[in-house]
Amino acid sequence: MATNLLQGTLDLLILKTLALQELHGLGISHRIAQITQGTFQVKPGSLFPALHRMEESGWLESYWGESENNRRAKYYRLTVPGRAQLATETDEWQRISIAMASALEST
Amino acid sequence: MPLLPRLSSLRRNLFDKPRVEQDLDEELRAYLEQLTDEKVRSGESYAAARRAALLELGGVEQVKEEVREIRIGNMLESILHDLRYGFRSLAKNIGFTGVVILALALGIGANTTMFSVAYGILMRPLPYPDAGRVALVYMHFSPQNFDRGTMCIADYLDWKAQNHAFEEPSIFSSRRMDLVGTGEPEQVQGALVTAGFFSTMRVPPLLGRVFLPGEDRPGAPSTAVLSEALWRRRFSASPAVIGQSIAINGASATIIGVMPDAFRFPRATTELWTNLPLVPPTRRGPFIARGVARLKHGVTIEQAQLETNTIGQRIMRENPYYRNLTLPVERLRDAIVGDVRTPLLVLIGAVGLVLLIAVVNVANLMLARATTREGEMALRLSLGAGRMRLVRQLLTESLLLSIAGGVAGLLVSYGGIQLLRSWNPGNLPLIEYVELDGRALGFMLLTAVVTGLLFGLAPAVQGMRANLNSTLKEGGRGARAGTSTARRIRTALVVSEIALSLMLMAGAGLLIRSLEHLERVTGGFAAPPRDILTIAVSPSDRKYNDAQAFRNLYEDMLERARQVPGVEAVALSDTLPPDRQEDADTFTIQGQVLVSGEQNPAVSDAIISGDYFRAMRIPLLKGRFFTPQDKQESAPVVIISDSLARHFFPGQEPLGRRIKQSGPDNQAPFMEVVGVVGDVKYTGLQKDTDAAYYMPYGQNFGRRMYVVVRTSLGAALAPALRRAVQAADPGVTLNQVETMQETLSRAVALPRFDTVLLAAFALVALLLAAVGIYGIIAYSVAQRTHEIGVRMALGAGQGSVLGMVIRQGASLALIGILLGLSGAFALTRLLSNLLFGVSSTDPLTFAAVALGLLAVALLASFIPARRATRISPVTALRYE
Numbered sequence: 001m002a003t004n005l006l007q008g009t010l011d012l013l014i015l016k017t018l019a020l021q022e023l024h025g026l027g028i029s030h031r032i033a034q035i036t037q038g039t040f041q042v043k044p045g046s047l048f049p050a051l052h053r054m055e056e057s058g059w060l061e062s063y064w065g066e067s068e069n070n071r072r073a074k075y076y077r078l079t080v081p082g083r084a085q086l087a088t089e090t091d092e093w094q095r096i097s098i099a100m101a102s103a104l105e106s107t
Numbered sequence: 108m109p110l111l112p113r114l115s116s117l118r119r120n121l122f123d124k125p126r127v128e129q130d131l132d133e134e135l136r137a138y139l140e141q142l143t144d145e146k147v148r149s150g151e152s153y154a155a156a157r158r159a160a161l162l163e164l165g166g167v168e169q170v171k172e173e174v175r176e177i178r179i180g181n182m183l184e185s186i187l188h189d190l191r192y193g194f195r196s197l198a199k200n201i202g203f204t205g206v207v208i209l210a211l212a213l214g215i216g217a218n219t220t221m222f223s224v225a226y227g228i229l230m231r232p233l234p235y236p237d238a239g240r241v242a243l244v245y246m247h248f249s250p251q252n253f254d255r256g257t258m259c260i261a262d263y264l265d266w267k268a269q270n271h272a273f274e275e276p277s278i279f280s281s282r283r284m285d286l287v288g289t290g291e292p293e294q295v296q297g298a299l300v301t302a303g304f305f306s307t308m309r310v311p312p313l314l315g316r317v318f319l320p321g322e323d324r325p326g327a328p329s330t331a332v333l334s335e336a337l338w339r340r341r342f343s344a345s346p347a348v349i350g351q352s353i354a355i356n357g358a359s360a361t362i363i364g365v366m367p368d369a370f371r372f373p374r375a376t377t378e379l380w381t382n383l384p385l386v387p388p389t390r391r392g393p394f395i396a397r398g399v400a401r402l403k404h405g406v407t408i409e410q411a412q413l414e415t416n417t418i419g420q421r422i423m424r425e426n427p428y429y430r431n432l433t434l435p436v437e438r439l440r441d442a443i444v445g446d447v448r449t450p451l452l453v454l455i456g457a458v459g460l461v462l463l464i465a466v467v468n469v470a471n472l473m474l475a476r477a478t479t480r481e482g483e484m485a486l487r488l489s490l491g492a493g494r495m496r497l498v499r500q501l502l503t504e505s506l507l508l509s510i511a512g513g514v515a516g517l518l519v520s521y522g523g524i525q526l527l528r529s530w531n532p533g534n535l536p537l538i539e540y541v542e543l544d545g546r547a548l549g550f551m552l553l554t555a556v557v558t559g560l561l562f563g564l565a566p567a568v569q570g571m572r573a574n575l576n577s578t579l580k581e582g583g584r585g586a587r588a589g590t591s592t593a594r595r596i597r598t599a600l601v602v603s604e605i606a607l608s609l610m611l612m613a614g615a616g617l618l619i620r621s622l623e624h625l626e627r628v629t630g631g632f633a634a635p636p637r638d639i640l641t642i643a644v645s646p647s648d649r650k651y652n653d654a655q656a657f658r659n660l661y662e663d664m665l666e667r668a669r670q671v672p673g674v675e676a677v678a679l680s681d682t683l684p685p686d687r688q689e690d691a692d693t694f695t696i697q698g699q700v701l702v703s704g705e706q707n708p709a710v711s712d713a714i715i716s717g718d719y720f721r722a723m724r725i726p727l728l729k730g731r732f733f734t735p736q737d738k739q740e741s742a743p744v745v746i747i748s749d750s751l752a753r754h755f756f757p758g759q760e761p762l763g764r765r766i767k768q769s770g771p772d773n774q775a776p777f778m779e780v781v782g783v784v785g786d787v788k789y790t791g792l793q794k795d796t797d798a799a800y801y802m803p804y805g806q807n808f809g810r811r812m813y814v815v816v817r818t819s820l821g822a823a824l825a826p827a828l829r830r831a832v833q834a835a836d837p838g839v840t841l842n843q844v845e846t847m848q849e850t851l852s853r854a855v856a857l858p859r860f861d862t863v864l865l866a867a868f869a870l871v872a873l874l875l876a877a878v879g880i881y882g883i884i885a886y887s888v889a890q891r892t893h894e895i896g897v898r899m900a901l902g903a904g905q906g907s908v909l910g911m912v913i914r915q916g917a918s919l920a921l922i923g924i925l926l927g928l929s930g931a932f933a934l935t936r937l938l939s940n941l942l943f944g945v946s947s948t949d950p951l952t953f954a955a956v957a958l959g960l961l962a963v964a965l966l967a968s969f970i971p972a973r974r975a976t977r978i979s980p981v982t983a984l985r986y987e
Contacts, residue, residue, distance in 0.1 A: 025134065026141045044138065044164050045173055052131075053177045058112030067137075069144055074134040 010050050012093055013040060015078065015086040018060065024073035025051065051076060059085050113179055120180045131174055135167055172493075185496070189503035197507060203476060204508065206878055207469050211512025213871050214465025215551040216519020219543065221458040221864075222550075223524055225451045227541030228444060234369035234540075236309040237401075241439040242408055244276070244398030244415060248423075248432040249706070255435070255442075257396055261388040262422060263301075266398065266434065269418045272411035273400035275303040279373050280383060280396040285645050285840040287354045290341060292840045294645055296376040297355070299383035299396075305332075307401045308372060314338075315349040315364030318382050325386045329360035334378040335368040355381060372443075373399070375536060391426055399439075412436045428770075430706075443536050449940050450861040456937070457611055457868045461875075462551070464607050466558045468875045469512075471600045473505070473562035474593055475886050498564065505563025509556040516555070517548060535860070597883055598919065604879045605923025606930060608872035609960050613931035615869035616952040617938055617945060618862040624944030625855050630684035630847075631787035631797070633724035638675075639847035640816045640825060641683060642832055645840040654739075654808040661804070661812060663835040665716065668816055671831045673824050676722035676817040681809035682713035682799075684847075685854040686791045694800060696755060697765040697777050706770050710751060711789040711799035714809045719801075720784055722817045730762045730782030733803040743806055745778035750786045751798040766800065778802065792854050793943050822846050861941060873960065876923075877967045884916045885971035895975050896983020905976040912975050916968025917961070924957050931956075 017023065017031045028051075029042040054060045059082035067073040078086070119127055139160050146156035164170060175181060197204040235241060244266070246258035258266070263278045270276050277300065284297035305317035313335055322330060331353060333342070342348045352359050360381055371377065383396070402411055415434035423432040441448075484497060524543055629636070644664065651657050661679055668677045693706045701707075717733040719725075728749055737744050745766060752761045765777035786797035804812070814832055818824045825844050833841055852859075888895070895908055932948055939947040 024141070025138045026145075044135075044170050048131075048135070048170055049173045049177045052174050056113060056116040056177075056179050067141060069141075071137060071140055071144070072133070073137045073141060074130075 008089070008093075010040075010042065010046060011054065012086075012089045013042075014050060014054065015059065015082060015089065018076055018078045019083065019086055022075050022077040024065070024067060024075050026073075028076065054082070058082075116178070117180045120178050121184065127178075131171055135164070135170060139164055139167070185499070186503070189500050190507070192500060193504040193507045196504060200476070203472055204511075206882075207472050207508050208512045208515055210465040210468045210472075210875055210878075211509065211555050212515030212519050213875075214462040215513060215516025215548075215555055216523055217458050217868060217871065218462045218551050219516065219520035219548045220523035220527065221454055222547035223520065223544040224527055224538075224541050225455050226544050226547065228535070228537045229440075229448060229451060231537070231540055233440060233443070233537075234310070235372075235439070238439050240402040240404075241307065242273075242400060242402060242411065243437050243439060243442040244400060245435045245437070246394070246397075246419075246432065247435055249430040249708075255397070255437070257394040258398065258434075259388060259392045259394050260385055260396070261391055263396060263398065264385070264388075265422050266415065266418055269421070270400075270414070272403060272406045272414045274403055275307065276398055276400040277301045277303040277307050278383065278396035278398050279304055281373055281377065283645065283842070284355050284379050284381070285357070286341070286379075287357070287838060287840070292838060293341070294643075294840045294842045295337060295378045296374055297379035297381065298373055298377050300380050301383050301385065304380070304399065305366075307399055308370070309401075310366065310370045312364040313367040314346060315362070317364050317366075322382045323385050325384050327382060327384060329355075329358060330363045330382050331355060331360040332364045332366055332380040333362060334366055334370070337378040338365045355379070373397070375539075391428055398434075408436060408438060445536065447535060447857065450857065453614070453938060453941065454861065454864055454868075456934075457614060457865050460607050460611050461868045461871055462554065464604050464611075464872050464875045466554065467600045467604050467607075468879050469555075469558050470562040471597050471604070471879055472882060473559070474597050474600075475882055477562075478593055478886075501563050502560060505559035506556065508563070509552075509559035512555050512559075513552040516551060520548065535857070601876075601879045601883050601919055602923040602926065604876045605920055605960065605964065606927035608869070608876040609924055609927025609956060610931045610934055611865070611869040611872045612956040612960060613927075613935055613953055614938055615862070615866040616956045617935055617942055617947060617949060618858070618865050620945045620949060620952055621942045622855065622858050622862045625792055625858055626851075628685075628788065628792045630792065630851065631725060631785055632684065632847075633726065634722070634817055634847075636847035636851050637821045638817050638819055639723065640818060640821070640828060640844070641847065641850070642814045642816075642829065642844045643811065643842040644814055644832070645811045645842065646836065651810070657808050657810065658804070660835060660839070661716075664814055664832050667831045667835055668814060668828060671816075671824065671827050673818045673820040674816050674828070675819065676718055678719040678722040678815045679716035679804055679812045680713055680719050680815055681715075681812050682711060682789055683813050683815070683850075684788045685851060686789070687813070687850075692769055694766050694768060695771050695773070697767070701771065707755070708798075712768065713789070713799060713801045714804045714807045714812070715801050716804050719815065722815050723787075724817075725787060726785040728783045728785060730780070732782060733801075733805075735805070737803040738805045741806075743776050743778040744781045744803060746782040746784055746801040747780055748786050748797060748799040748801075749783055751800060752783045754798060778806075792851075821848075858941070858943070873963060876960070877963050880916055880919060880964050881967040881970060883919070884912060884968040885974070887915065888912060888971045888975045891975075892978055892983050895978050896980045899978065900980035900984065908976045908978075909969075909972045912972035913965060913968050916964055916972070920961055920964030920968075923964075924960055927960075928953060928957060 013032050013036070014028060017028055017035070021031075023031060025044070025047060029044075029047055032040050032042050051060065051062075055062055055076070059079060060076045061079050062074050062076050064072055065075045142160040142163060143153070143156045146159055147153055151159065161167075178184075232238065243255075245253075245255045246262055247254060247256050257280075258278070260278075263276070267276050279298045279300040281296065281298050283294050286293045286295060300318070302318045302320050302323040305312075311317075312332065315332075317332055318330065321327065333348070338344055338348060342351075348362050349364070351362050353362060354360075366380070402408065412435075415436055419432045419434045423429045487497060488494065521543055524541060528538055528541060632639075644661075646657065646660055651660060665677050665679065668674060692712050693709045694712075695701075695707065699707075715733070717735060717737070720727060720732055729752075730746070733744065733746065747761060747766075755761075756764060761780050761783055764780050766780065767773060767777045768775045784801070787799065788794065788797065789799060814828075816824070816828060822845075825846075829841060829844050833839070899908065931953065935947040945952070
């Protein structure tokens with residue numbers, strides 16, 4: 001998949017994942033793999049820069065918490081602007097996917 | 108996008124960095140542990156799980172680096188980091204940094220200065236509206252033969268009557284004017300001008316008015332326009348000055364206006380303009396004026412020249428007195444700039460070479476540094492530095508260097524311009540308009556930055572091409588085949604530096620030799636120039652109305668001057684070397700057969716008192732000097748110069764022959780040649796026109812004379828002498844009280860200006876070239892440490908090592924010198940107009956310059972060569 005497309009997609013997937021549940025890094029990457037049926041294997045090298053970038057943009061906030069097996073882990077949750085962003089990006093994505101689908105079918 | 112969280116992130120990233128970093132570190136460690144836990148749970152051993160987790164993470168540092176790069180303020184932070192690193196790395200190499208900054212500062216500074224000066228003089232708009240349409244019109248004719256000669260009023264009236272090309276033609280006549288009354292008698296530079304003069308220049312007066320049409324008709328009342336400077340100095344800038352009357356040359360004139368300071372025409376020093384009454388001429392002459400006029404719209408200067416050529420032909424047809432008459436037209440700018448255009452262009456060319464050498468030097472140093480840093484670059488790449496990040500780092504360093512060089516260059520040029528302005532060699536026109544030119548500075552800075560960037564990037568380019576493995580394996584020793592291109596480029600750069608410096612040095616050498624010759628020209632008198640004091644006397648008062656009154660005044664002055672203690676000899680002359688010729692006139696030899704209308708050329712004629720030759724120590728070659736018996740009543744006598752004797756009495760005895768002033772039609776009596784004296788330069792040190800004839804002031808008279816005094820006290824006697832001479836009549840204007848030394852040094856001021864500047868440029872070039880050679884040899888020695896160690900271990904003596912290294916430097920220098928010599932042969936021809944007494948391909952100069960450069964090159968390679976001989980084989984071999 002093209003990288004720039006990937007970045008937008010990754011943002012959207014992270015927002016979507018966190019909309020359901022507050023998660024730590026590993027949890028997010030597992031969750032994404034799960035909901036995309038393994039299509040997206042998010043590597044830490046992409047995941048962490050994306051998380052930090054979105055946090056700096058004010059869409060996410062982070063806090064230290066306990067993981068399932070009692071380890072300290074950093075959790076991320078959606079902020080109010082983050083929810084708004086999710087809505088915007090979802091709409092955008094749907095518009096694009098419809099447009100792309102019809103474009104590809106039209107031949 | 109919300110701004111607030113971004114700002115708070117920026118604050119945290121910049122000011123709370125350790126916490127942010129620690130947080131990231133912990134987050135990643137936690138992630139790694141979670142991942143390991145998962146893998147252990149799925150049945151792997153802890154060690155295996157840990158390794159798999161690390162692999163999956165893909166390197167903790169790399170992930171951290173990627174997170175850091177997206178952080179807000181990352182750009183700013185990394186720039187700061189680059190700057191810090193750049194400063195450190197430049198400071199660590201203080202020698203390299205210093206030389207680069209110095210090279211840039213000299214190159215940029217010298218160029219900005221020269222370009223600012225040249226722009227101010229050659230190109231900056233003149234302070235006269237639409238000055239491109241203003242032209243000067245001269246008259247050239249035989250026997251006068253001056254390129255920018257003067258016309259008489261009759262010629263002007265003819266030109267004006269037949270003119271179509273110009274709007275209202277005007278004429279002006281520059282002369283010294285005596286101001287008496289309202290304070291000390293003072294002589295100022297003035298100009299007689301016709302009514303249209305100021306409207307041609309289109310500059311409104313600061314105060315009052317300028318001449319009205321008709322104010323140049325005969326019988327019009329005398330009026331005067333002051334310069335702003337004169338108005339402030341003598342009339343304390345009072346507006347009430349308009350309508351006042353002042354005494355100019357003993358006659359009264361009404362002040363009608365004041366011109367602003369920017370108006371400096373016809374001379375930069377002109378301070379007073381009076382109306383020139385066009386008295387209907389009865390004959391051709393005196394030739395006193397040059398024309399100035401504004402081209403009509405749509406008329407080119409070439410068309411105007413064609414028209415004045417035709418007018419000149421017509422004037423010549425009607426006046427058989429003239430031969431080869433033309434009316435040359437010259438643009439105002441060219442007329443003002445005059446003789447300095449060529450020297451300025453030569454200096455611009457020279458300074459351009461300096462810039463080229465400086466840039467080449469910087470390039471060379473940058474490349475040398477790049478090679479030594481290949482190891483560092485490879486190491487940083489392999490440790491995970493991004494290539495773009497490295498490029499940015501190198502760019503930062505180069506920019507730092509360029510900016511430092513630029514700032515230093517700005518200081519150099521600022522100081523340089525101040526220096527040139529205050530040192531103004533007197534005859535550099537328009538120097539008062541010269542200021543630091545922003546565009547020149549900008550261009551030079553750009554050159555510096557581009558050079559810095561271009562060659563500063565070399566290590567990055569090399570680093571990207573280089574095979575990391577092999578570079579690292581070399582252990583940073585850097586003796587690789589991969590650098591041979593860089594080495595070849597650097598060798599070529601050094602060779603071209605040497606060649607360019609040789610060209611500059613050859614030019615400077617020629618100018619120095621020429622100046623030497625010029626300064627050796629004494630003007631033709633044997634008295635030491637510092638022992639000769641001269642005073643210009645200008646008795647303007649009406650009470651001196653005949654020759655006898657003048658003679659009484661001058662006798663009185665001579666007598667009073669003679670009484671001053673320390674005075675050894677006193678004399679009068681109306682003409683002095685090196686270039687104060689009051690008059691030039693043709694002459695007629697009794698019995699000479701001339702074709703009708705033909706005349707002898709104009710030569711200097713001087714009116715002197717009997718002691719003039721003795722005071723100046725001008726040798727008597729034949730016959731006798733004038734004596735007090737050569738009076739009005741006795742037979743007219745004349746003394747001629749050696750050169751006149753040789754040209755006009757070749758192989759004959761001139762003594763006893765008779766000549767008279769002016770052409771055959773002149774009514775003056777024939778004078779008997781009683782003596783022949785040595786040649787004296789009256790029309791300039793560089794001129795060959797030494798022919799002159801002298802007449803005793805007992806039989807002729809000049810209103811304005813110089814009192815010439817010989818005294819071993821020199822300039823120290825000036826105040827006493829001035830007082831003594833002034834005592835003869837407090838109303839007489841005294842001027843230019845100075846020693847012949849001062850006069851002579853002023854005469855060579857402009858050549859000295861060119862020479863000093865060109866020599867300074869050549870010196871800078873030589874220094875830069877020496878640094879270049881030193882750099883490449885020192886570098887090569889460092890590279891060959893191992894090889895030299897092996898040689899010495901195998902028995903090579905210090906001498907042979909020394910010889911080997913120096914030979915390398917010498918061969919570079921020789922190639923450069925040969926190239927430079929051929930370039931110099933081609934280029935110094937451009938100098939030929941500036942040279943005096945030396946050919947533009949003077950073999951002595953060329954040889955001296957080449958040897959000098961070779962010596963410097965050898966010295967520059969000797970220092971690293973000696974270092975090479977000190978290499979201990981043991982240390983060198985351990986360097987493996």
